[in-house]
Amino acid sequence: MGETATGAMRISPEYFVDPHSIHARLREEAAATQIVLPRGLRVWLVTRYEEARFVLADPRFSKDHAGINEVATRHWEGEGDPVMFDQSLVRHMLNSDPPNHTRLRKLVTKAFTPKRVEALRPRIQEITDELLEAAAGQGEVDLVEALAFPLPITVICELLNVPMEHRDDFRRWSNILVAGNQPELLQEAGQAMAGFLAGLVADKRANPGDDFFSALVHASEDDDRLDEVELISMAFLLLVAGHETTVNLIATGVFNLLKHPDQLEKLRADRSLLPGAIEEFLRYEGPVNQATFRYTTEDVQVGDVLIPEGHFVLASLISANRDESRFPDADTFDITRPAGGHLAFGHGVHYCLGAPLARLEGEIAVGSLLDRFDIALAAEPDTLKWRESTLMRGLYSLPVSLSDRGAH
Numbered sequence: 566m567g568e569t570a571t572g573a574m575r576i577s578p579e580y581f582v583d584p585h586s587i588h589a590r591l592r593e594e595a596a597a598t599q600i601v602l603p604r605g606l607r608v609w610l611v612t613r614y615e616e617a618r619f620v621l622a623d624p625r626f627s628k629d630h631a632g633i634n635e636v637a638t639r640h641w642e643g644e645g646d647p648v649m650f651d652q653s654l655v656r657h658m659l660n661s662d663p664p665n666h667t668r669l670r671k672l673v674t675k676a677f678t679p680k681r682v683e684a685l686r687p688r689i690q691e692i693t694d695e696l697l698e699a700a701a702g703q704g705e706v707d708l709v710e711a712l713a714f715p716l717p718i719t720v721i722c723e724l725l726n727v728p729m730e731h732r733d734d735f736r737r738w739s740n741i742l743v744a745g746n747q748p749e750l751l752q753e754a755g756q757a758m759a760g761f762l763a764g765l766v767a768d769k770r771a772n773p774g775d776d777f778f779s780a781l782v783h784a785s786e787d788d789d790r791l792d793e794v795e796l797i798s799m800a801f802l803l804l805v806a807g808h809e810t811t812v813n814l815i816a817t818g819v820f821n822l823l824k825h826p827d828q829l830e831k832l833r834a835d836r837s838l839l840p841g842a843i844e845e846f847l848r849y850e851g852p853v854n855q856a857t858f859r860y861t862t863e864d865v866q867v868g869d870v871l872i873p874e875g876h877f878v879l880a881s882l883i884s885a886n887r888d889e890s891r892f893p894d895a896d897t898f899d900i901t902r903p904a905g906g907h908l909a910f911g912h913g914v915h916y917c918l919g920a921p922l923a924r925l926e927g928e929i930a931v932g933s934l935l936d937r938f939d940i941a942l943a944a945e946p947d948t949l950k951w952r953e954s955t956l957m958r959g960l961y962s963l964p965v966s967l968s969d970r971g972a973h
């Protein structure tokens with residue numbers, strides 16, 4: 566990473582190839598380091614486990630969207646306007662503090678409890694089986710396209726009753742907005758996404774289905790009705806969070822299994838290890854690198870660093886999960902380790918609402934893949950490309966060769 570005029574470190578392309586060794590150095594040096602994100606925002610990056618956990622849960626780190634916009638204008642070293650995100654997409658729970666956060670989250674928690682999610686198991690299995698059937702006989706496939714992407718997007722679109730024909734447009738806009746590394750496309754993608762979701766809300770107003778999103782659109786005043794922008798933002802958050810992350814849980818998890826054949830063999834020999842393996846996937850190389858924006862509402866001491874009021878603070882979850890002081894031999898991929906306590910789903914009031922769904926999708930996808938196929942990497946691991954996003958950690962594609970186990 567290079568330095569900017571203010572002395573902060575600028576994230577450079579090699580960061581995305583191997584963020585872990587850069588994080589290891591930063592963890593050694595200090596609890597928090599000033600860095601400049603690719604578009605030009607100056608933030609404090611927190612890389613150690615204890616401090617990351619603290620930042621995620623302490624209410625002096627605010628997520629209020631209006632405050633975030635204001636702080637962005639003061640810590641901007643980039644070209645153009647720092648706030649390019651379409652403002653009708655931002656009024657959701659992950660951009661709000663209690664009590665507003667509590668109100669927004671309460672409206673949807675019921676749909677994502679472990680019990681409600683468990684009821685989706687047969688349908689998730691069915692979608693997985695269809696995808697694996699389509700992949701069978703092809704020899705070599707890109708596992709991202711064949712399984713890791715279509716499974717979670719189909720599940721979340723069905724939950725919200727979103728027509729599937731817009732899936733490819735939706736994916737393109739979502740990728741642009743989440744990666745944020747193509748500023749020239751941000752505004753257009755934001756507008757297109759907002760327009761699409763406004764149409765979805767209007768459609769559910771006119772033709773309510775039995776999905777829980779229709780219920781939200783039709784809630785009465787007494788049920789704490791959401792206004793139009795809150796509805797659009799809620800749909801945006803659920804659809805994006807519901808697929809941008811789980812795709813990486815499945816693809817990166819399988820990639821790491823293939824890179825560590827001893828671990829793959831262990832899992833094949835004892836399938837009761839699968840839930841623990843999913844936790845190790847999440848710990849060792851989870852889908853979220855730097856958690857979403859928080860800013861200090863007063864001066865806050867973070868370990869050995871005093872972060873002044875009105876600064877951005879990002880907790881790196883993939884770094885915290887490699888902190889030796891919390892996970893001995895943290896750089897070793899070991900599906901039998903007790904990986905509990907990892908921060909891959911965050912911590913505190915914003916702890917991932919979809920964690921039970923993501924775990925179930927991960928278990929069904931990986932379990933069914935191993936049941937059906939012998940699988941091998943079809944490219945050198947070093948040639949695979951990681952997404953150039955500071956938020957998401959994931960592969961663009963994962964070429965694998967599949968041979969039906971029944972054929973042996």
Ligand code: HEM
Nearest residue numbers: 658659806807810811814856857910911915917918919923
């Ligand atoms: C492996 C997959 C997933 C991972 C690693 C993941 C990770 C996370 C993380 C780290 C946060 C907190 C971010 C922060 O505090 O800055 C979060 C929040 C959230 N996630 Fe997930 N997520 C996953 C899947 C899902 C799924 C399937 C859904 C389904 C709808 C979902 C919905 C949400 C929502 C709504 C929030 C905001 C919660 C709040 O603000 O109270 N996530 N997720």
